[in-house]
Amino acid sequence: xxxxxxxxxxxxxxxxxxxxxxxxxxxxxxxxxxxxxxxxxxxxxxxxxxxxxxxxxxxxxxxxxxxxxxxxxxxxxxxxxxxxxxxxxxxxxxxxxxxxxxxxxxxxxxxxxxxxxxxxxxxxxxxxxxxxxxxxxxxxxxxxxxxxxxxxxxxxxxxxxxxxxxxxxxxxxxxxxxxxxxxxxxxxxxxxxxxxxxxxxx
Numbered sequence: 003x004x005x006x007x008x009x010x011x012x013x014x015x016x017x018x019x020x021x022x023x024x025x026x027x028x029x030x031x032x033x034x035x036x037x038x039x040x041x042x043x044x045x046x047x048x049x050x051x052x053x054x055x056x057x058x059x060x061x062x063x064x065x066x067x068x069x070x071x072x073x074x075x076x077x078x079x080x081x082x083x084x085x086x087x088x089x090x091x092x093x094x095x096x097x098x099x100x101x102x103x104x105x106x107x108x109x110x111x112x113x114x115x116x117x118x119x120x121x122x123x124x125x126x127x128x129x130x131x132x133x134x135x136x137x138x139x140x141x142x143x144x145x146x147x148x149x150x151x152x153x154x155x156x157x158x159x160x161x162x163x164x165x166x167x168x169x170x171x172x173x174x175x176x177x178x179x180x181x182x183x184x185x186x187x188x189x190x191x192x193x194x195x196x197x198x199x200x201x202x203x204x
Contacts, residue, residue: 020082020083021083022053022069022071022083022096022097022100023100025051025053025069025082026051026100026101026102026105027102028051029050029051030104031104032051032104032105033104033105033106033107034105034106034107034108034109035051035052035053035101035105035107035108035109036049036051036052036053036108036109036111037052037053037055037058037094037097037108037109037110037111037113038052038053038054038055038058038061038062038068038111038112039055039056039057039058039094039110039111039112039113040055040056040057040058040060040076040112040116041112041113041114041115041116042058042061042111042112043112043143044144046111048063048064048067048068050067050068051068051069052067052068052069053068053069053070053071053097054068054069054070054071055070055071055072055093055094055097056071056072056073056074056075056076056077056081056093057072057076057077058070058072058112059072059077059079059081060077060079061112069082069083070082070083071083071084071085071093071096071097072084072085072093073085073086073087073089073093074087075087092120092123092124092127094110094113094124094127095127098127098128098130098131099131101131103135105138106137106138106139107138107139107140107141108138108139108140108141109140109141110124110128110140110141110142110143111142111143111144112143113142113143114142114143114146114147125147125149125168126168128140128149129149129168129169132149132150132151133151135151135152136151136152136153137151137153138150138151138153139151139155156177156204157204158201158203158204159201159203160201160202160203161200161201162198162199162200162201163179163199163200163201164196164197164198164199165183165189165195165196165199166189166192166196167189167190167191167192167193167196168191168192169191170188170189170190170191171188171189172186172187172188172189173187173188173189173196174186174187175187175199177201177203177204178201178202178203178204179199179200179201179202180199180200180201180202181199181200183196
């Protein structure tokens with residue numbers, strides 16, 4: 003092969019590697035995915051697949067671990083896939099759009115805190131991501147916030163919790179909690195209907 007041919011081949015290899023969708027294709031059997039944002043506060047065990055979003059790349063300890071993506075507006079480090087800073091959506095929205103259907107539990111670490119508008123938009127983007135899915139769950143920062151798709155769910159908790167809906171949602175709530183919701187109760191969007199319940203178990 004000529005030098006020119008090798009350069010072309012190398013370019014096409016990079017095209018395959020430096021693309022988030024193609025990185026995730028390497029994990030066809032995985033159901034869990036970890037996504038790291040800018041406000042990670044604790045040491046975690048790094049297990050692939052893992053995505054570092056923009057300033058979240060500062061926590062990447064090994065350049066061969068995971069995949070980094072973002073528009074670079076808040077970090078100087080190199081990214082595996084650099085998005086245009088002139089886009090009209092958040093970096094997290096791009097990541098969510100590229101997650102294949104077989105991932106059923108997504109851990110978002112470091113996406114709470116910082117600017118309140120970013121925090122609210124992150125919740126909204128996750129809502130859009132889950133809207134047409136079933137039995138898929140997104141957990142923010144060690145289960146501080148759980149966002150669920152349609153389906154039947156069980157969780158254990160001791161203490162206060164609140165239910166919050168982004169659109170009218172039929173919900174049945176039972177088990178070890180103070181305020182139950184009758185079958186097919188409707189939570190209205192952005193209301194206080196599910197505020198400050200008390201859990202004593204499952």
